[in-house]
Amino acid sequence: MSLLVEMRGIEKRFPGVHALRSVRFDLKPGEVHALMGENGAGKSTLMKILSGNYQRDGGEIFFEGKPVAPDSPRAATDLGIGIIHQELSLMNDLTAAQNVFIGREPRKSFGRLDEPALNRQTADIFSSMNLKLDPKAQVDTLTIAKQQMVEIAKALSYKSRVLIMDEPTAALNDAEIAELFVIIRKLRSEGVGIIYISHKMDEIKRIADRVTVMRDGEYVDTVDAESTPLSRIISMMVGREVSEKPLDVPDTRGNExxxxxxxxxxxxxxxxxxxxxxxxxxxxxxxxxxxxxxxxxxxxxxxxxxxxxxxxxxxxxxxxxxxxxxxxxxxxxxxxxxxxxxxxxxxxxxxxxxxxxxxxxxxxxxxxxxxxxxxxxxxxxxxxxxxxxxxxxxxxxxxxxxxxxxxxxxxxxxxxxxxxxxxxxxxxxxxxxxxxxxxxxxxxxxxxxxxxxxxxxxxxxxxxxxxxxxxxxxxxxxxxxxxxxxxxxxxxxxxxxxxxxxxxxxxx
Structure with missing residues (x-):
């Protein structure tokens, strides 16, 4: 199967810090590829390079087999690469539809906003996601889960072939996570490649096809999610075995x-x-x-x-x-x-x-x-x-x-x-x-x-x-x-x- 994205030998330096050292990563069409590592491992830096927020200092990026150099977020979205950050970037006083097409709203003659067309196009995207949400709903009235869906719709409105999700379930409850996973599986079935960053180990088994682990700015390994024990993934992440000792409950009944x-x-x-x-x-x-x-x-x-x-x-x-x-x-x-x-x-x-x-x-x-x-x-x-x-x-x-x-x-x-x-x-x-x-x-x-x-x-x-x-x-x-x-x-x-x-x- 041809690759959607391939990153080879990626290097990135900041003052006093060698953030990425010859890192590689690839993504197939219709795949959920988990990117894991401790905080500071370089995951976000690598994804910011792919999404045009940072410029690499070395290495190559290929999109659908062709060399690319996304030098801005706009250049990445034009290629078909969308990113959903952990901190949502929606405008609370605007509607869902206005957020989805912010800066790209359909216009009538003399530049007037075509509100019906805006709502209709947004409704079509929501329908493709099997999402029951009113495009005219103001964002600050929506739950965090629904706001997350609006962010996804915004990325899909650019016809994204690659979707980067950074800690998408951090603020969601179990029911909302299940709802999000339904949408991820539908996108996967349509050939969208999803890069999934999460610290929740149980999610990786539920949603990912492959897992790439980074540590201290370097590539460690890529493994099959289903067949690889979580203990091995954790040990690759931290470079050691992590085991939790049984809780020793002290007797505090006599304490003040x-x-x-x-x-x-x-x-x-x-x-x-x-x-x-x-x-x-x-x-x-x-x-x-x-x-x-x-x-x-x-x-x-x-x-x-x-x-x-x-x-x-x-x-x-x-x-x-x-x-x-x-x-x-x-x-x-x-x-x-x-x-x-x-x-x-x-x-x-x-x-x-x-x-x-x-x-x-x-x-x-x-x-x-x-x-x-x-x-x-x-x-x-x-x-x-x-x-x-x-x-x-x-x-x-x-x-x-x-x-x-x-x-x-x-x-x-x-x-x-x-x-x-x-x-x-x-x-x-x-x-x-x-x-x-x-x-x-x-x-x-x-x-x-x-x-x-x-x-x-x-x-x-x-x-x-x-x-x-x-x-x-x-x-x-x-x-x-x-x-x-x-x-x-x-x-x-x-x-x-x-x-x-x-x-x-x-x-x-």
Whole structure:
């Protein structure tokens, strides 16, 4: 079978970094080819070269057997190469149809927009995807899954023969992932070649035909997805065997209660939620999308107002009406969207670590103590194992796992001993996940109270000493961590509607 895309000996350098070393990759028509590797392996750089966002420093690219040199995103789309980035780039105040054909809208005489034709052409694309979606729907009224479909439609409107999908399921629930996979299989049957980047190992077996693994900017191997054990793929990615030790649940029943939340309420999002977390404990929050887990964390942290409820820190009631109130009470919150809410990505590592504690480094005259900031930042870089050339490296250039560690350092510097981690490993590769797990366990062992919110059941079960389960804004049960609890038990509570609710069980 002839190849749609072939990349040979691709080289890319940035100042001080040899990002890609003689990398190769190919794609067949009607194939889903997974591109895998740890954060920083070079996957995105390689795809940005293919999609015209970066220019290669060496090597060759062939499209349908002919040498090409896409020097801009427009040149790549003209060839038939589309890319769907992990961060959606839609315009929320426009309709789905306007987003699909932005800058290429059909026009009537005198340049007037032909709205009926715009909607009709978009409806035809949606129909080809078996997608039931109104072209006139405003994007900000759509679910993340539907927005993802609009991005795909936009790529297909260019008659893309190659579709690059970067972490397409990062924000989707199981039902939405199934919907996306139906569309991917249909595109594959029509001869579209799909390059699929994901850190979710189970998806690779479900959707990919072949897997190419990269590590440290180099090509490792290409293998058949169906016949290759996941353990081998993981070991190729990280260069070592990754095994998770069984969870050792400590007995924290005699420890001081660090955080107690009583009868927390916020409309129908949070409905009379109460829980405790002790020093040295990791409390996991499980539940389906929309269950109210993040809403609870944001309400406790003061990011969203609450209608009612009481918060106690170390046994004393505290008044929290804003994040600054929470921080003063020793509570830190690591958002699920670390780039938007946790980091200043255009600033360096040193500034980000000091960001929540600038008062410590500012003199009465308003002068920053750069030396103190540098020494403090390097202490945390060493303590947390943050992989960065220096404390002056821009945070946006770090891998996802190392960005997460920078956020942790920021809150540790602020002396927060109660930490909420919302989706702590979203967009983080399997090797970095192990490091984050180890870090959370170390923080708990130091006596900090940790609350972990995760949509991945194996992760909740792997990390948590106790597991709080939510459904439709209510806490439906608290289960023990470790081997005592099964995924089935968690899912039973996660789908327990109000009419079927039994009294909430508390496991000390």
């Amino acid at each position: 209660v660090a955080l107690e939340v009583r009868n927390l309420k916020r409309g129908r999002e949070i409905r009379d939620v109460s829980f405790t977390v002790r020093r040295g404990e990791i409390l996991g929050f499980a539940g389906l999308m929309g269950a109210g887990r993040t809403e609870v964390a944001r309400a406790v942290f003061g990011a969203d107002p609450r209608d009612d409820g009481e918060i106690l820190v170390h046994g004393k009631p505290v008044s929290i009406h804003s994040p600054s109130d929470a921080v003063r009470s020793g509570i830190g919150y690591l958002s699920e969207d670390r780039k938007r809410f946790g980091l200043a990505t255009g600033m360096n590592v040193r500034a980000n670590i000091a960001l929540a504690s600038l008062d410590r480094f500012t003199s009465k005259a308003g002068v920053l103590d750069e030396r103190g900031m540098r020494e403090t930042a390097n202490n945390y870089i060493d303590q947390l194992g943050i992989r960065t050339p220096s404390d002056t490296q821009e945070v946006r250039l770090l891998s996802g796992g190392n960005q997460q560690k920078v956020v942790v350092a920021k809150w540790l510097l602020r002396d927060c001993d109660i930490l909420f981690f919302d989706e702590p490993t979203r967009g983080i590769d399997v090797g970095a996940k192990s490091e984050i797990y180890k870090l959370l366990e170390e923080l708990a062992a130091q006596g900090r109270a940790i609350i972990v919110i995760s949509s991945e059941l194996p992760e909740v079960m792997r990390l948590s000493h106790r597991i709080a389960v939510m459904c439709e804004g209510r806490l439906t049960g608290i289960l023990p961590g470790g081997a005592e609890t099964t995924q089935e038990q968690i899912m039973e509570l996660a789908t327990q509607r109000e009419s079927a609710m039994a009294p909430v069980g508390e496991v000390a």
